[in-house]
Every structure is written in C-alpha cells, then in structure tokens.
Amino acid sequence: ASLTGVSNLKSQQVFTSSGTWTKPTGINTIKVYVTGGGGGSGGRGGSADTGAGGAGGGTAIEIIDVASVSSVSVTIGAGGAGGAESGNGNTGTTSSFGSYCSATGGAGGNHGNQGGSPRGGGVGSGGDINLTGQGGHGGADDGGGNTPAGTGGASYWGGGGEGSGYNGHNRVAGTHGSGGGGGGMFGTTSGVAGGAGIVVVEEYA
Numbered sequence: 001a002s003l004t005g006v007s008n009l010k011s012q013q014v015f016t017s018s019g020t021w022t023k024p025t026g027i028n029t030i031k032v033y034v035t036g037g038g039g040g041s042g043g044r045g046g047s048a049d050t051g052a053g054g055a056g057g058g059t060a061i062e063i064i065d066v067a068s069v070s071s072v073s074v075t076i077g078a079g080g081a082g083g084a085e086s087g088n089g090n091t092g093t094t095s096s097f098g099s100y101c102s103a104t105g106g107a108g109g110n111h112g113n114q115g116g117s118p119r120g121g122g123v124g125s126g127g128d129i130n131l132t133g134q135g136g137h138g139g140a141d142d143g144g145g146n147t148p149a150g151t152g153g154a155s156y157w158g159g160g161g162e163g164s165g166y167n168g169h170n171r172v173a174g175t176h177g178s179g180g181g182g183g184g185m186f187g188t189t190s191g192v193a194g195g196a197g198i199v200v201v202e203e204y205a
Contacts, residue, residue: 037077037092038174038194039106049112053152054179056133060101060124082191095197101126152179
C-alpha cells in the first residue's frame with residue numbers, strides 16, 4: 001500500500017485503551033500503527049541472581065482504504081505483570097485494529113535462578129510492515145549483588161525500563177509496549193510490568 005497522491009495528514013487518533021475508531025468526515029485513507037503489550041520482567045533469585053527484562057511487543061504498520069468503512073474495533077494489549085522474587089515475568093497480550101492487523105505481546109523475562117535469560121519480542125502481522133519487538137536483556141546468574149538486572153526490550157515507540165541496580169537503583173516499568181526492567185538484589189526484588197500496547201491512527205483525506 002502507498003500514500004502516493006494522498007493529501008496531507010488531517011488528524012490523528014491515539015488509543016491507549018480498547019475502544020472503537022470512528023472515521024472523521026472527509027477521511028478516505030488511514031495509516032495505523034498497532035503495538036502489543038510489553039512483557040513483565042523477572043524477579044531476582046537466590047544468591048543475588050538478577051532477573052531479565054521483559055521483551056517488547058511487536059508492531060504492525062498498515063495503510064488502509066477506509067472510503068467505505070465507518071468504524072473499526074480497537075483492542076489494546078495489556079502489559080505482562082512482573083514476576084515475584086524467583087518468579088518469571090508474564091507475557092504481554094495482543095493488540096489489534098479490527099481484522100486488518102495485529103501485534104502480539106513480548107515475552108516475560110526469566111527470574112535470576114534461571115540465569116536471568118531473556119525471551120523473545122512480540123511479532124506484528126497483517127501489516128504492510130511487520131516488526132518484532134526487542135528481546136529483554138538478560139540478568140545475571142550468581143551476580144554477587146553487584147550486577148544490574150536486565151533492561152526491558154524496546155518496542156517501536158522506544159526503549160524498555162531499566163533493571164534494578166547497585167546502591168538501591170530501582171527497576172522501571174515499560175511504556176507503550178516496551179518491557180519492564182528486571183528485579184535485583186539492591187532494588188526491589190520482584191519484577192515489574194511491561195507497558196500496555198498502543199494503537200495510533202493517522203487520518204488522510
């Protein structure tokens with residue numbers, strides 16, 4: 001699909017919670033960005049093992065002729081919850097724009113006793129461009145308390161949350177489909193949630 005010959009951008013709608021896109025008067029073409037929820041991070045394990053960051057949600061980007069369309073259902077995927085101490089983070093859920101395109105959520109990060117290993121990002125589907133979210137960064141197995149926990153994976157919209165670090169630096173939740181930062185020894189020991197997904201609709205005459 002292409003925007004060649006289409007007039008300039010007229011308006012935009014941004015969805016951070018599920019709802020319905022309603023076409024404004026005079027709009028014939030839209031470009032949608034659909035991003036799934038980010039994964040929650042893993043908690044620390046025993047012996048100061050640090051958790052991995054959650055992975056970023058995938059993104060689908062599609063140009064759609066809406067001349068004969070009046071509205072489309074929008075689903076926003078939730079960010080995965082962070083794991084408890086010695087618990088894995090949860091996977092984010094899928095965002096979609098009707099039946100046109102969708103994007104799955106990023107996987108949750110593993111806890112420190114599993115080596116703090118990261119897992120993969122979500123995947124866009126049905127779009128003209130389909131992107132995979134970044135995997136969460138790994139934590140440390142037997143980090144001795146001095147190794148920072150893993151950073152969350154990025155989504156299309158930006159980087160994930162930082163992991164817990166030395167001297168009490170606390171982990172940070174994900175935003176707009178990015179993964180949460182892992183739990184560690186000197187910050188909060190549990191993981192933290194990934195960011196909820198997002199759908200952006202650009203509207204053209």
